[in-house]
Amino acid sequence: MNTVQRAEADLCLKSALIVDDHPLFCEALSMTLSNVVGIQSISCTNRLEPALAVLAGKQKPSVVVLDLNLPDVNGLEGLVRVKSVSGDVPIVVVSSMTEPRIVRxxxxxGANGFVPKHSPRHVFREAFAKIAAGGVWLPEDMALEDDDAPDRGMELAAKLALLTRxxxxxxxxxxxxxxxxxxxxLLSIAETTVKAHVTEIMRKLQVVSRTQALLLAKEGNISSLLLND
Known part of the structure; x- marks a missing residue:
């Protein structure tokens, strides 16, 4: 990491909120962020709900460091909920779940980077420097797009086209x-009506969870579809 990158990290990332329920890992990660990355103020919480409360307040951290498995939420749903309240605060996922499908x-x-938990300190330093400079960090030797996956654009568009307005x-x-x-x-309808619509959305998209539906919507660019409707 060169002097310019370190200055950017020190300038942009002054504080961090770690969301992880393993005390020893939180302590080790706090030391790494402080001594290696140069972040000055670090706080930790072992559940998602307190983290959401912090992010909804006026004093937001410079960066959120998020584990995917927490006592009150599991998997990517936690990331979705953090992203919904974090605004422009970058989110770095630090997890032992490193399958390419999960990373992508x-x-x-909306994660700005993904760092495997077993990574050495220099990887954390390089990752946070790149994120501080506005980049996206991926584990080594992993591409952002899966070159071996077939083109799913038409299939996704066809599924999304089945949805009513x-x-x-x-x-x-x-x-x-x-x-x-x-x-x-927001839509001035009953909550039971929303639940019925969600069930029908998942049936049409051939998924079994809200998170899977969300991923398909992101991949298929649901916003553009609605604008063109």
Missing amino acids: SALRL QQGRILQLICQGLMNKQIAF
């Missing part, structure tokens, strides 16, 4: 991290 999904959902609006709000109750309020 995390980036599609109201279902498209609801899916777009799910992409923004809203829960059923919030969607019902």
